[in-house]
Amino acid sequence: MIVGAGGGADMNARGAMGRYGETLAARRLTGAGMTVLERNWRCGRTGEIDIVARDGDVLVVCEVKTRRGGAFEHPMAAVTPDKAERLRRLAERWIQTHGGAPPGGVRIDLVGVLLPQRGAPVVEHARGVA
Template sequence: MNGRNALGRYGEDLAARRLREMGMAVLERNWRCRDGEIDIIARDIDALVVCEVKTRRAGPYEHPMSAVTPRKAERLRRLASHWLGERWLARYGRPPAGGVRIDLVGIVLPERGAPRVEHVRGVA
């Protein structure tokens, strides 16, 4: 595993922990299909949450929260639709009562100290 992959994996671990602390159930991580990947899929009461995770080291890089562009949001919606059809509907036979929400967890790793984890609900 290279440094970039390790950084991403660490960020996803932090994000999954944060979502669980908020009472969500993490259903799947790093789900892939031919159109792309969803970092974390969770359930928040009766809503299905597709969660994009962006991790950055502190410095001159763009803030992780700026990572979900309209194009990226559309791709996440498309991926969520694939996952719903392949996994959720096969198991439950109907869409989630609370609908589907796209969240973003942005993580900044300072040179020293604890990571800053920010969770934004419904980014797209």
């Protein structure tokens, strides 16, 4: 069943797809030696950080974008300048609420997850995108 834009079954399916993509992204990051500190950290109306991780002494704020195969926009193209600025502000807020900046600074990464009609998901990790 598909309900009109903005709610119902369509939103549930997108939410489930997004959560699945975030799980795959967290696995990719931990497989690369990072430690996932938090997932889906919310900061009031400012927004949400999909994944907060530590890569050595660097704090990593990670945006995850998941798309179905054949979708118009590739997931790696989804971070606009406005989104990058919002991620920087969210990173600052996370640092303020968690005791200050780490010695290695902060990096903003993007994990794009492409879910093809057939076959395994394609997970791409780009470091330092913003």
